Amino acid sequence: MGWIILGDHSDNRMISKYAPDLAKIRFYVWLNQFHWLPITVLAVLLLLLGGVSLVLWAIAFRVVLGHHATWLVNSATHMWGTRRFATRDDSRNTWWVALITFGEGWHNNHHAHPTSARHGLAWYEFDQSWIQIRILKLLGLAKSIHTVTVDSALAEQEV
Numbered sequence: 001m002g003w004i005i006l007g008d009h010s011d012n013r014m015i016s017k018y019a020p021d022l023a024k025i026r027f028y029v030w031l032n033q034f035h036w037l038p039i040t041v042l043a044v045l046l047l048l049l050g051g052v053s054l055v056l057w058a059i060a061f062r063v064v065l066g067h068h069a070t071w072l073v074n075s076a077t078h079m080w081g082t083r084r085f086a087t088r089d090d091s092r093n094t095w096w097v098a099l100i101t102f103g104e105g106w107h108n109n110h111h112a113h114p115t116s117a118r119h120g121l122a123w124y125e126f127d128q129s130w131i132q133i134r135i136l137k138l139l140g141l142a143k144s145i146h147t148v149t150v151d152s153a154l155a156e157q158e159v
């Protein structure tokens, strides 16, 4: 909560450090600086179109649901589920959290391999975000994607 309320979300130096390719695109730098503007414009349009009720469902409900799903990853997946990798934390893979968080519930996989774009490592670990990244790759919009597989990750762990 403190990060959301007090954090500086428009620090473009942070983008340069973690996503240097995005920092070169003026639109994303602008969007990082004025992240509040698109949702404010949308809220005003929705208010004019459908009143307060539409704003509450389309803006407030959606944001609250998104935040709670995100926070569920860092609470539920540190309490319930299975551990494939012997990480130094208590992260776990929790299938039902993965279903409602687009694959983020494969949290033990993520903690063990944080730079992997793919969190659901086994065929039965449904990872909607990974499917979307693959589609972006097919369209030529994503490249240089880092992933691990169960076999390579487990082999790495045993070394």
Ligand SMILES: [Zn+2]
Pocket: 073, 074, 078, 091, 107, 111
């Ligand atoms: Zn975690």
